[in-house]
């Protein structure tokens with residue numbers, strides 16, 4: 425019996441050819457000719473003024489908070505139900521993450537919860553497009569505008585998704601993308617900061633390369649100008665190898681997303697009516713990038729039992745994502761009951777662009793059988 429993996433990165437001959445070209449060029453490091461080319465293509469695709477290619481989304485979030493001027497002791501409200509990169513980034517700059525609970529139906533941050541947490545030290549909000557589904561940006565933007573706060577979109581999982589007709593990655597003045605191997609398009613590791621503010625992009629770009637301009641560009645100047653370091657920057661550059669791969673992947677977004685969407689539709693057909701499962705809800709004003717397919721199990725179902733069953737039968741699965749406020753590192757006494765409940769009950773089942781329809785059928789059948797086996801009338 426073959427195993428159906430939870431995730432699989434769709435990288436092939438086209439990407440290999442692009443890498444071979446970088447090898448021949450002799451410049452595999454960051455800021456070569458392919459980085460700026462990728463940045464221009466990102467800016468065009470997302471309709472933003474500035475795009476900065478960086479080593480990962482965690483770096484993009486860190487650079488965003490530095491460029492936005494977040495200071496030690498400031499409070500930044502973050503969506504609670506997510507991979508904890510946003511809260512980590514807040515801690516990188518010695519600020520305080522304040523966790524906002526999420527909508528039960530979408531897992532995205534609840535705008536009312538955000539509004540309720542605003543206090544005298546609040547400087548901004550990081551919303552998350554939860555496993556590929558955009559948050560409520562119209563409501564979030566009106567709240568952040570009213571209080572003069574910044575709004576950052578963590579679109580790590582959402583490349584290809586839309587909200588009210590606009591692309592995820594362009595739903596807030598600053599957005600961060602991930603090109604990690606588990607996301608919709610990938611270079612193994614990689615990320616980008618997108619912004620409508622060119623000066624913010626310039627600031628992030630400088631800090632992404634130790635605080636100096638591009639060494640590659642400097643070498644092409646006639647004469648010997650010696651750049652000065654004016655910032656303690658970081659090395660968050662994206663290599664030209666990764667940039668070359670991403671330029672190919674960018675051209676494949678729509679095709680890869682069509683495949684994921686077809687998988688999601690088939691899961692819905694096969695799993696609808698199973699009363700022990702709640703399927704993902706996508707509000708009509710937005711589309712999902714399907715970075716993950718998360719089902720929510722009825723409280724009577726033993727999730728660990730189901731997961732063990734699935735894995736034993738060659739079906740990959742996972743717990744979904746995290747309730748950040750429950751992670752010991754943050755030492756918070758806050759409560760986000762909806763997020764905590766999702767964290768207990770969600771199960772990620774295989775989702776990637778190379779799943780076959782016969783595999784989807786096997787996953788659905790195995791899952792249906794297993795949730796019934798592990799449902800107990802005594803657990804509620």
Ligand SMILES: *Cc1c(COP(=O)(O)O)cnc(C)c1O
Pocket residue numbers: 479480481482483506507509510552553578580581601602603604614615
């Ligand atoms: C994956 C992920 C990140 C981290 O992305 P990296 O590129 O691995 O740093 C950040 N935020 C969210 C919501 C994610 O899912």
